Amino acid sequence: MNEGSNVEFSEREALLFHSEGRPGKIEIIASKPMSTQRDLALAYSPGVAVPVRAIAEDPGKAYDYTAKGNLVAVISNGTAILGLGNLGALASKPVMEGKAVLFKRFADVDSIDLELKTEDVDRFIDAVELLEPSFGGINLEDIKSPECFVIEQTLRERMNIPVFHDDQHGTAIIAAAGLINALHLTGRDIKATKVVMNGAGAAAIACADLIKAMGLPQDNLLMLDRTGVIWRGREGVNQWQSAHAAETDRRSLADALEGADVFMGLSAAGALPAELLAKMAPRPIVFAMANPDPEITPPEAKRARPDVIIATGRSDYPNQVNNVLGFPFIFRGALDVRATTINDAMKVAAAEALAQLARQQVPEEVATAYGVQHSFGPDYIIPAPFDPRLMEIVPAAVAQAAMDSGVATKAIEDMDAYRQTLRGRLNPTTSVLTLAYEGARANPKRVIFAEGEEEVVLRAAIAFKEGGYGTPVLVGRESVHERLEALGANPNEFELHNSRNSPLVPQMVDFLYARLQRRGYLRRDCERMVNQDRNIFGALLLQLGEGDVMLTGITRTYAETMRQIRRVIDEEPDRTSFGMHVLVGQSHTVFIADTTVNERPSGEELAQIAVGAAQVARRMGHEPRVAFLSYSTFGNPEGRWLDNIRAAVKVLDEQAPGFEYEGEMAPDVALNPRQLANYPFARLSGPANVLIMPGLQSANISAKLLRELGGDATIGPMLIGMEKPIQVAAMTSSASELVTLAVLAAGGIAR
Structure with missing residues (x-):
């Protein structure tokens, strides 16, 4: 329903965000080395001829030798852009780029946006159909109704890859997940539930289709458009709306709500007057999903009916119906089994997985970042949008449903191993930052x-x-x-x-x-x-x-x-203050300390820096593996500047701090598993993610070099260990970087 939040900002700030540096929000980078003539020969001519012939002989090999299996096209003609209406294909490009970014951010799905300059349904269909060799899936976006129904249905029939109109099905899946839990909390059986659907557009029809696929009887749903109830025999409705016409003598919203269990709104702000809630059954369920403002706000609804369970599309109220809970993970699962379509079984599986996730205990990092302890109940029937478990649970459920329903062309033999792979695809830091x-x-x-x-x-x-x-x-x-x-x-x-x-x-x-x-x-x-x-x-x-x-x-x-x-504020007692840079990639995070404060720390100070850095790493979702870096690895070569590092290791040996640590180590040994394997006695179970530098000079130079040359996003320096929360930013910081430091400090992550 709502892929972001209702956060406010100035128009100037929004334009600066999209224009500063490289214009737009996406770029394409090579996934293979392109440094030498040999690299180029393998990537293009003559080496590329080998996979070309292999794919010509077996088209399925395209998934092995190209990016097709992890590539989704986000396609629109701009006829229904967010709540802005028909502004054209070009104007939709910022939205489609944003959708591509969400695919990558949440599910590690590569995506490219394509804007088609046509409102002719047949031309649009023909253009998309011809793209099938290029992509593993098609995400349709911001296409007006009823054309979107024709486009999606025709493309699903003609194409052998998943085609998914998120404006319809994304909202339906998340709403269905919330409905499953609301029915559970109120002791209702979906087969005996009475639903009022206020709205008859693409998302409303998709919601109706899905909850009927889950067991809601045909005549237990009353759908309304601007004219009123869509009843059997009524004129002036299209074929998709007439499919949900009910045998009823009710005509108005007030009539429809008499004794209803559920109100689902995909209509307009204020469309549900508070006084009409009195007509509904005990413990009514309200999904007020109009965007950006709901049919009724939760405070209004609860004043009228204290027993109501209510969800909206907004992030500043409980139970947000947010499409980002669905489409990235649904495509992730569909791509991983090379599904030929996304069918009802896969949608229901996604909804049920989300519903089950909301019933589980919320992870500490989610609760800490939100500042409240979420637990399953009337105000928590839909998972938090940035719950890190989404990446593991939803794709696995979708993939299993695709296999069970016969639309998968590649089987996953070991589902536990697959779930482990999903956990490793994303960097937990990105979730923690968003949660912060x-x-x-x-x-x-x-x-x-x-x-x-x-x-x-x-x-x-x-x-x-x-x-x-x-x-x-x-x-x-x-x-x-x-x-x-x-x-x-x-x-x-x-x-x-x-x-x-x-x-x-x-x-x-x-x-x-x-x-x-x-x-x-x-x-x-x-x-x-x-x-x-x-x-x-x-x-x-x-x-x-x-x-x-x-x-x-x-x-x-x-x-x-x-x-x-x-002169005003001291360090925390028994701590050494220090600076830390955090380098954040798609699937990794590295913490480097001390990059700003202590020129030549003693062994005791290095140990305290390591403990403080490990605590920050844990708060950002990582199990710390600390390496004390040096030009020497365990005394080879010998040198004059190793005593303080060895002393730090001895201090930690005495303290038993509860995390892995090792040193002294050269950076290649600390970060490269093959190099680390040469030292079987080393205490690190994998590559280090917390790097404690021997001195300020090497630390500061390394952090700035990596920031400029490494390609990762950089956070910091963060100041850790002061008695009061203070952050000293770099003199070259942007406004966005300053806000991030302020948020991390205010939330207690950087302290």
């Missing part, structure tokens, strides 16, 4: 932006506020108001602290003087620092409880910023 944003919205904090006069900081503060992640507390002079206005924001909606007129200044000076009077500072020095240094002033706001988190770093070097902060 969701958690920030569920448990918003006050974040002090200490450099509030800088445009990039103001853009971050605006995005932080409009995203619903918390309250930005800006530090700056009066000119901040003008700069906010220039960025299209309302200055009156932002909290500003100015050291020239803040009533907190005397208290700040007293606090700072008490800390520094025995370090050579006079009271007038403290007054000057409070009035003139934004980092001192911001850190004091944090100390005095005016904010929960502080973010700075744009206008000063890291070392200078840390010196200023330490």
